Amino acid sequence: MYFLIAFATFKLKKSYDDVHNKLNTALFEINEKSNEIHTQNEQLVLAQEKLIWLNNNLGKIVEERTAKIKAQNEILIKYSHTNAHQLRGPVARLLGLVNLYKIEQNPNPDIFIEKIAKQVIEIDEVVKQINDDLGKA
Numbered sequence: 001m002y003f004l005i006a007f008a009t010f011k012l013k014k015s016y017d018d019v020h021n022k023l024n025t026a027l028f029e030i031n032e033k034s035n036e037i038h039t040q041n042e043q044l045v046l047a048q049e050k051l052i053w054l055n056n057n058l059g060k061i062v063e064e065r066t067a068k069i070k071a072q073n074e075i076l077i078k079y080s081h082t083n084a085h086q087l088r089g090p091v092a093r094l095l096g097l098v099n100l101y102k103i104e105q106n107p108n109p110d111i112f113i114e115k116i117a118k119q120v121i122e123i124d125e126v127v128k129q130i131n132d133d134l135g136k137a
Contacts, residue, residue: 086126090119
C-alpha cells in the first residue's frame with residue numbers, strides 16, 4: 001500500500017510539475033509578448049506625437065504659404081492695373097501721335113518730338129515704379 005501511495009504521489013507530483021512548467025513557460029511567453037506590446041505602444045505614442053506636431057506645423061506652413069501667395073497675387077493685380085492703365089495710356093498716345101504725323105500734310109517735327117518725349121518720360125516713370133514695386137516683393 002505504501003508503494004501504491006508513493007507511486008500515486010509520484011505521478012501526481014510529476015503531473016503537477018508538468019503543469020507548473022507549462023504555466024511558467026506560458027507566463028514567460030506572456031511577459032515577452034507584454035513587453036513587446038509595451039514597446040510597440042511606446043513607438044505608436046511617439047509616432048502619434050510626431051504626427052500631431054507635423055499637423056500643427058503643417059497648418060502654420062499652409063498659412064504662411066497662403067499669405068505669400070496672396071501677397072504675390074496682390075502684386076500681380078497691381079502690376080496688371082498699372083500695365084492696363086498707367087502704361088497703356090502713354091503708349092496709345094504715342095501711337096496716336098505717330099498716326100497724326102503720318103496723316104499731317106506739313107507736320108511740325110518739333111511739336112511731335114516734344115509730345116513724344118513727354119509720353120516717353122511718362123512711360124519711363126511708370127516702368128521705374130513697376131520695377132520698384134516688383135523689387136519689394
